[in-house]
Amino acid sequence: SLFTCWLLSTTARVTIHSPLQVVEGENVLLRVDNLPENLLAFSWYRGLKNWQLAIALHLLDYNTSMTGPDHSDREILYSNGSLWIQNVTKEDTGYYTLRTISKHGELVSNTSTFLQVY
Secondary structure, three states: OOOOOOOOOOOOOOEEEOOOOEOOOOOEEEEEEOOOOOEEEEEEEEOOOOOOOEEEEEEOOOOEEEEOOOOOOOEEEOOOOOEEEOOOOHHHOEEEEEEEEEOOOOEEEEEEEEEOEO
């Protein structure tokens, strides 16, 4: 008899860990797990779809970050993809989206989380 074996690639999905409850004035880490390898860059945005609202972009080959129009000088971008937000306010409540770009310029992942500030 003939047996066929299928090997499924199990690529881990990018995940963002966000605290459930954040009080105004606290600092928040949006921690990223399973960041893909061989990326050109990743970027954080406020919201789900408006790519004009960039907080920051990180170029991995150069280990360089650039701030975007929605950067408030309270955010720090780490090379592992995580985003640190200092002294949060209720206005920081909302969706945050991390996009990863391959070295070929293609979108690899688009992952969002909701941050609730009380």
